[in-house]
Amino acid sequence: MAYSEKLIEHFNHPKNVGTLDKSKNTVGTGLVGAPECGDVMRLQIEVDEESGMIKDAKFKTFGCGSAIASSSLATEWLKGKSIDEALTIDNMAIVEELALPPVKIHCSVLAEDAIKSAIADYKSKNA
Amino acid sequence: MGSQKLIYLDNNSTTPCDPRAVEAMLPFFYQTPGNAASRNHPFGWQAEEAVDYAREQIGNLLAVDSKEIIFTSGATEADNLGIKGVFEMYSRKGNHIITLKTEHKAVLDACKKVEKMGGEVTYLDVKRDGLVDLAALEAAITDKTVLISIMWANNETGVIQPMKEIGELCEKHGVLFMSDATQVVGKIKTHPKELGIHLMAFTAHKMYGPKGVGALFVNRKNPRVKVTSQIDGGGHERGMRSGTLNVPGIVGFGKAAEIAMQEMDDDAARLSVLRDKLENAFKDTLEEVYVNGNVEHRMPHVTNISFKHVEGEGLMMTFNQTIAVSSGSACTSASLEPSYVLIALGLGDDLAHSSLRFSLGKFTTEEEIDQTIAMISKGVNHMRDLSPIWEMFKEGVDLDAVEWSEH
Numbered sequence: 001m002a003y004s005e006k007l008i009e010h011f012n013h014p015k016n017v018g019t020l021d022k023s024k025n026t027v028g029t030g031l032v033g034a035p036e037c038g039d040v041m042r043l044q045i046e047v048d049e050e051s052g053m054i055k056d057a058k059f060k061t062f063g064c065g066s067a068i069a070s071s072s073l074a075t076e077w078l079k080g081k082s083i084d085e086a087l088t089i090d091n092m093a094i095v096e097e098l099a100l101p102p103v104k105i106h107c108s109v110l111a112e113d114a115i116k117s118a119i120a121d122y123k124s125k126n127a
Numbered sequence: 128m129g130s131q132k133l134i135y136l137d138n139n140s141t142t143p144c145d146p147r148a149v150e151a152m153l154p155f156f157y158q159t160p161g162n163a164a165s166r167n168h169p170f171g172w173q174a175e176e177a178v179d180y181a182r183e184q185i186g187n188l189l190a191v192d193s194k195e196i197i198f199t200s201g202a203t204e205a206d207n208l209g210i211k212g213v214f215e216m217y218s219r220k221g222n223h224i225i226t227l228k229t230e231h232k233a234v235l236d237a238c239k240k241v242e243k244m245g246g247e248v249t250y251l252d253v254k255r256d257g258l259v260d261l262a263a264l265e266a267a268i269t270d271k272t273v274l275i276s277i278m279w280a281n282n283e284t285g286v287i288q289p290m291k292e293i294g295e296l297c298e299k300h301g302v303l304f305m306s307d308a309t310q311v312v313g314k315i316k317t318h319p320k321e322l323g324i325h326l327m328a329f330t331a332h333k334m335y336g337p338k339g340v341g342a343l344f345v346n347r348k349n350p351r352v353k354v355t356s357q358i359d360g361g362g363h364e365r366g367m368r369s370g371t372l373n374v375p376g377i378v379g380f381g382k383a384a385e386i387a388m389q390e391m392d393d394d395a396a397r398l399s400v401l402r403d404k405l406e407n408a409f410k411d412t413l414e415e416v417y418v419n420g421n422v423e424h425r426m427p428h429v430t431n432i433s434f435k436h437v438e439g440e441g442l443m444m445t446f447n448q449t450i451a452v453s454s455g456s457a458c459t460s461a462s463l464e465p466s467y468v469l470i471a472l473g474l475g476d477d478l479a480h481s482s483l484r485f486s487l488g489k490f491t492t493e494e495e496i497d498q499t500i501a502m503i504s505k506g507v508n509h510m511r512d513l514s515p516i517w518e519m520f521k522e523g524v525d526l527d528a529v530e531w532s533e534h
Contacts, residue, residue, distance in 0.1 A: 011444055017513055034531030035477035035516055038438055038456060038465065042515035060515035064440040064456070068513060113532075 003065065004099035010069035015076050018058040020044040028122025030114040039063035039107065041071050043114035045078055045086070047122060054078050054086060059114075066104035070094050070111040078115065083122070089115055134450045134495045138333075138488035139282050139310060139429060144379065145335040145489075151382040152337065155375035163372045164363060174374045181381025188384040189327075189344060190318040197343045197364045198377055202309040204357075205328030205343035206233040206276075208368060209305045212354025213274045213326065214241045217303070221271035225249045227259060228471040230278050233328075234307050238276075247271070255473045256421035257286035261296065268300045279308040279317065279327075283455065283468040283484055284420030285429025287311070294323025303352060309333055309341075313387035314426060315395055319344055325352045331376065335489065336383030340376035343367075394489045399427035401496045402487055406430045408500040413507055415520075419469055419482060428487040431455070431469070433478040436517040437510040442483065445506030450499055455482035 003011075022029045027046050033039040040063065046056040057075035061068045073094055078086055094100070094108035135143070155177060163178045165171025179193070186193035199205045214224065226238055228250045238248040249267045254260055259277060268275075275297055280287045290306065297304035305326035311317050312327075313334025319327045330341035345367065346352045353367075360369040409416045415435035434442065439456030455466030456479070465479035474482075485499075511517040516526060 008444075011441075014513060019518065031515065032532050035436075035480070035526065036475065036531070038476070038480040040514075040516050040531070060513055060518060062436060062441075062510075062514040062516045063438050065444040067438075068441055117532075 007066065007069045007098040007100070010072040010098070011065045014059075014068055014072040016056075016058050016072065016079075017060060019060065020046050020056065020058050025125050026122075028118040028120070028125065030117030030119075030121060032113045032117055033063070033110055035062065039067045039110055041067065041110055041114040043071060043074060043111070043118050045118050045122060047083065052082055054081050054083070063107065063110075064104070066098070066100055066107040067110060069098050070100070070107045071114065073097060074111045074115055083119055086115060086119060131449055134499055136485045136487060136491065136495075136499065137451045137453055138491075139285075139484065139486035140453060141332045141338065142335045142488050143490060144332075144337050145383060145386055147386060148336050148379040148382040152375040152379040155378050159374075161374070163374055164361070174372075177374060177378050178372055181377045181384075184381035184388075185342065185384045188313065188317075188388050191320060191344055192347060194365070195344050195347050197345055197367050198372055198380075199341045199343055199368055200339060200373070201332070201341035202231075202307065202328050202330035203233040203341075204368075205330070205341045206231070206307050207237045208343050208354055208357050209326040209328055209345075210234065210237040210274065210276060211241060211244075211357055212367070213303055213305065213352075214244065214246050215355035216353050217273040221269075221273045222246045223249070223269055223271040224274045224276065225251065225264065225267050225272060226276045227251050227253055227278070229253050229257060229281055229283075229468045230276070231282055231307055231309070234276055234278065253471055257281060257284050257419075257468075257472050258421055258424065259288050259293065261289065261292055264293065265296050265300075268296070268302060272300070272302050274303045274305055276305040276307065279306045279311040280426050280429075281420070281468060282310050283466060284431045284472070285310070285426035285486075286420040287424045287426060289424075290322045290324065297325075298323050303350075310426060310429075313383065314391055314428065320346070325350065326354070331380035331383055334383050334387055337376050337379040340373050340380050342380070390489070395427040398487045398489070398491065401491060401493060402428055402430050402485070404493075405485060405487075405496050405500060406432065409434075409504065409507075412504055417478060419472060419474060419478075428491075429485070431482055431484045433474070433482040434507045434510075435478065435481055436514050436520055437481050437507055439480055439482055442481075442503075442506050442510050445509055446502045450502060452486075453484045455484065456480045 020027045043059045048055040057078040059071040061071045091108035091112040161170030161174035163174040182193040312329035325346040327344040332338040417433040419431040439454030469479040
């Protein structure tokens with residue numbers, strides 16, 4: 001299977017790998033997938049209290065190259081967006097950007113789930 | 128691809144063709160183009176002579192009569208011929224076949240077809256180390272059992288089954304014994320008659336011969352075994368497999384057998400040292416490394432290793448511009464299911480997803496192994512730095528207690 005250059009770049013040099021302090025109220029954490037399925041994504045956002053913008057995003061992913069690239073891309077796209085804007089990120093946009101083959105579309109779905117899950121966590125802390 | 132030399136550690140998939148085998152084949156493409164079945168001119172005689180010679184070379188390697196070698200297009204066809212051919216030929220005696228869950232798909236899918244044809248097949252579990260449970264095997268035999276088909280060594284783990292003991296069970300119960308020996312012929316001693324094996328499938332391209340040619344050994348005496356042909360049209364190969372013989376391929380196969388006979392013991396000794404070096408380096412320098420399958424009864428050139436909390440295909444992407452191996456991870460297959468062989472060994476899906484198979488070959492060098500150790504160790508560390516479950520594991524989180532969101 002030949003992957004796109006963008007995908008390989010995100011895999012070789014993933015952006016925003018790391019961990020945010022999940023106990024902070026400004027941080028939302030999403031953990032999706034399962035080891036048995038071969039994919040686990042943890043995606044975190046940190047929201048600026050004054051502007052309501054996502055000022056930082058971090059991820060760690062257990063998975064194939066497409067899963068890692070999808071989550072790396074997702075964190076890039078999240079930064080600088082408002083929560084509402086972030087919710088509009090669609091998995092098909094990830095598929096397109098990374099030219100994911102059909103068998104890897106589930107990786108983009110997982111990334112979208114991780115975004116939504118992180119936002120839901122943030123909202124529940126700040127309800 | 129960079130200028131760096133590629134390292135091939137996927138010899139269980141296929142081996143490079145030995146240049147000496149290629150050399151032997153070349154005249155049979157042009158100078159000696161005859162059909163081995165042409166009985167009335169020198170072109171045909173030369174081709175027949177070349178085929179007979181190759182049959183002798185292969186017969187010598189297996190310590191069987193050359194007439195007991197039936198040429199096919201490969202091991203998949205040989206497995207199909209053995210299983211379906213026995214099922215049809217012995218239908219009056221019974222309709223039951225016993226095999227293992229860890230067999231190659233060529234055997235499993237042929238057995239599935241037999242079930243559609245009205246047969247009954249028992250797919251036995253293996254023990255956690257991949258070995259057959261002999262008591263369970265014996266218990267599965269009924270008065271309808273005509274065939275037990277058990278692979279000599281597994282393609283994914285290299286685990287070698289107790290062929291002698293299985294042969295004795297077959298003898299005791301009057302059941303034919305077939306083995307898919309694709310991964311062992313030309314690598315270690317394979318004398319089917321000493322072990323009571325009546326049918327044995329193998330192929331040239333796993334033993335440094337060409338692709339597109341294989342064989343089924345069919346025992347001719349005590350007992351005289353016959354199989355119903357699966358490909359009809361001319362009655363070649365004693366009526367068991369029609370079709371013009373692949374003369375160049377067969378010549379290369381024969382040459383590969385002759386070379387194996389001379390060199391396989393030395394190759395096996397050297398490769399087991401390199402294999403152990405590779406395996407030990409990972410075990411010594413990385414945490415949470417597991418070798419899958421029985422390590423006592425194992426092919427000398429194979430190791431199957433799970434690097435826990437790292438996904439196999441992702442790991443492969445860290446080095447697959449340079450090193451070729453294969454993975455039991457779902458992601459390398461279209462099915463998205465992890466290796467059924469590793470699952471049958473009782474590995475959890477997570478460990479199966481984390482596995483790599485290294486299969487060395489006679490052209491593997493120590494330098495390549497050293498490079499592999501360095502690159503893959505680096506890849507494992509990189510992937511673990513990226514892995515949330517590695518982080519959780521290091522923090523002491525009980526991963527089994529986490530409620531994962533299955534997808």
